[in-house]
Amino acid sequence: MVYSQAKVIAGGLAHIPIVIGIFYFIMTFFNKRALEYAEANKPKKVEKKVEKPQLKEKSPARTKVEAKVDIKKTTSASSEIKTELPKNQEINNIENKPMKKKHADVPVNIYRPKMPYEGTVIENYSLLKEGAIGRVNHITFDLKDSDPFLNYVEGQSIGIMPAGEDANGKPHKLRLYSIASTRHGDNFEGNTVSLCVRQLQYEKDGETINGVCSTYLCDIKPGDKVKITGPVGKEMLLPEEEDSNIVMLATGTGIAPMRAYLRRMFEASEKEKNSWNFRGKAWLFMGAPKSANLLYEEDLQRYLTNYPDNFKYTKAISREQQNTKGGRMYIQDRVLESANELFNMIEDEKTHIYLCGLKGMEPGIDEAMTKAAEEKGLNWSELRPQLKKAGRWHVETY
Numbered sequence: 001m002v003y004s005q006a007k008v009i010a011g012g013l014a015h016i017p018i019v020i021g022i023f024y025f026i027m028t029f030f031n032k033r034a035l036e037y038a039e040a041n042k043p044k045k046v047e048k049k050v051e052k053p054q055l056k057e058k059s060p061a062r063t064k065v066e067a068k069v070d071i072k073k074t075t076s077a078s079s080e081i082k083t084e085l086p087k088n089q090e091i092n093n094i095e096n097k098p099m100k101k102k103h104a105d106v107p108v109n110i111y112r113p114k115m116p117y118e119g120t121v122i123e124n125y126s127l128l129k130e131g132a133i134g135r136v137n138h139i140t141f142d143l144k145d146s147d148p149f150l151n152y153v154e155g156q157s158i159g160i161m162p163a164g165e166d167a168n169g170k171p172h173k174l175r176l177y178s179i180a181s182t183r184h185g186d187n188f189e190g191n192t193v194s195l196c197v198r199q200l201q202y203e204k205d206g207e208t209i210n211g212v213c214s215t216y217l218c219d220i221k222p223g224d225k226v227k228i229t230g231p232v233g234k235e236m237l238l239p240e241e242e243d244s245n246i247v248m249l250a251t252g253t254g255i256a257p258m259r260a261y262l263r264r265m266f267e268a269s270e271k272e273k274n275s276w277n278f279r280g281k282a283w284l285f286m287g288a289p290k291s292a293n294l295l296y297e298e299d300l301q302r303y304l305t306n307y308p309d310n311f312k313y314t315k316a317i318s319r320e321q322q323n324t325k326g327g328r329m330y331i332q333d334r335v336l337e338s339a340n341e342l343f344n345m346i347e348d349e350k351t352h353i354y355l356c357g358l359k360g361m362e363p364g365i366d367e368a369m370t371k372a373a374e375e376k377g378l379n380w381s382e383l384r385p386q387l388k389k390a391g392r393w394h395v396e397t398y
Contacts, residue, residue, distance in 0.1 A: 106234055107151050113174055116161055116227040117146045121220050122192060132292035135199040136253060137218045138180070141226060144191035150228065151190075153183050154260040155236035155394075158193060159229035162216040174229055175213040178236070178256040178356065178396065181263070188269045193228075196256040196295065236354060236394050238264070245280045245351040247342065249365060251287035251331060254357025255295045257396070258284060261354075266303045266311065280350065283312040283342075287331035287357070289319050314338065331361065332368035339372030346383075347376075352392045359397040 111117040119141035127136045143150045152158070159174040166172055177195045185192035199218045200211025220226060236257050238246070246265075248258045263270055265278040288294050294315065303311045314334050315321075321329035324337075335342065345351045355365060366380070373380035387393035 106153055106156070106237065107231055108234075109230065109232060110148055110150050111146075111229045113159070113161065113229055116159075116229050117143075117150055118225045119143060119146070119150075119193075119228045121222050121224045121226060123222055124218075124220055127196065127295050129292040131290065133289050134201070134293070135218055136293075136295065137197050137199075138194060139197060139217055139220070140181070140186055140192050140194040141228065142191065143185075143193055150193070150231070151183065152179060152193065152231035154179070154238055154264055155257050156231040156233045158195075158231050160195075160213055160217060161227035161229065162213045163227075164216075166212075172212055174227075176230075176232065177217075178253075179231070180256040180259045182260050182267075182270055184270060184273055188267075188273065196253045196259065198253045233396075236356070236396050239352055239391075240276075241280075241350065242277055243279045243350060245345050245348060246282045247345060247351060247353045248282070248284045249331060249335070249353070249355045249357075249361075250284065251357035251361050252293075253295070254355075254361075254397075255286065257356055258354065259296050259299075262300070262303060262311075266307050278310065281310055281312070281345070283314070283345070285314045285316065285331050285334050287316045287318070287361070289317070291317055291320060330364060332364035335365065335368040336372055339375050343372055343376045343378065346387070349390075349392075352394065353387065355395045355397065357397060362395070362397055 122140045122142050124137055124139045127138050128134070150158075157176045157178050159176050161174045162172045164172060177197060179193055180196040181192065181194035184190045186194050195217070197214055197217045200214045202209050217226075238244075238261055246261060248261065250258050262282065262284070264274065264276070265271075265282055271277060284300070286294065286300075294317075300313055304313055316329045316331045316334045318328040318330055323329045323333040346353065355362070366384075369384070370380040373383060384393060
């Protein structure tokens with residue numbers, strides 16, 4: 001069929017409204033989608049909302065502190081606000097306390113190795129009774145000529161530089177020893193310092209080897225000059241509070257700082273000189289191989305007689321006593337025997353524990369403390385660092 005030009009034009013014009021309608025529909029559809037997309041991705045203004053804890057019925061108005069306390073007390077599993085106890089939170093009655101105090105007024109390094117003080121030996125005598133094992137001496141040095149004056153406090157140490165040279169022709173290195181006297185000295189005049197020294201001896205290739213410095217000290221005589229450094233140390237200091245409880249765990253010459261503590265607490269002449277009057281309880285656990293090796297025993301028995309309410313003394317004599325299993329009695333066995341009473345004291349925030357002696361005693365004490373703590377429902381591995389942080393766990397082993 002053949003159409004004329006006029007008909008073709010007329011037919012084309014007739015389809016224009018249809019095409020326009022289709023284009024209008026398409027534009028409307030895409031414009032709507034574009035607006036929806038823009039609205040959906042439009043940045044939203046964030047408003048800070050303060051959520052108030054829901055109150056049952058009409059409760060009186062509470063302060064922020066009160067509301068916070070209520071939140072901390074929430075323990076129900078269905079509660080909307082959940083809190084977890086910090087890992088280092090004290091367990092049972094052991095409370096989180098501020099970190100230990102700094103002892104800014106404690107003298108340190110008045111004399112150093114390059115410029116030591118030459119003190120004069122006043123006395124040097126054996127502390128052991130007949131039948132004892134080894135050699136342990138009490139040695140006192142005169143400090144009155146020191147300038148600057150070599151003062152110290154209980155729980156510190158001094159360095160001793162033994163005379164002579166080593167195998168390489170160099171001066172012997174200094175050794176540190178815990179001070180066994182109070183700041184006022186054994187004569188209570190404030191011008192001496194005393195040490196408790198055991199001669200080190202060990203076997204090597206069938207030969208007995210003597211410790212250099214310990215042998216030197218045990219052999220010196222009154223009038224001899226000795227190079228002294230220090231004092232050093234703030235780990236083993238006594239607390240300032242008069243009503244503190246002091247638990248002491250010592251073996252052998254580890255009694256040295258404990259002797260200083262006990263003299264400060266219970267010696268009449270010492271108490272007169274101090275503005276510090278001990279009113280707490282002191283408990284000494286002492287380990288020795290034989291009764292003849294117990295050090296300062298006469299003084300300790302006197303304190304027991306004069307201060308029965310303030311001093312307790314528990315001995316572990318390994319070669320003369322047996323533990324509950326029939327083995328030798330060691331200090332850790334005594335700790336287990338006294339677990340309940342001991343940890344009742346430890347749970348008191350006023351109690352400090354001091355450990356001094358050979359480093360080999362630490363594992364046994366740690367094991368005993370772990371078992372003793374378990375009997376009280378405590379975890380020693382968590383409790384010990386808490387005590388350390390609070391400045392209540394003091395260790396000096398060698």
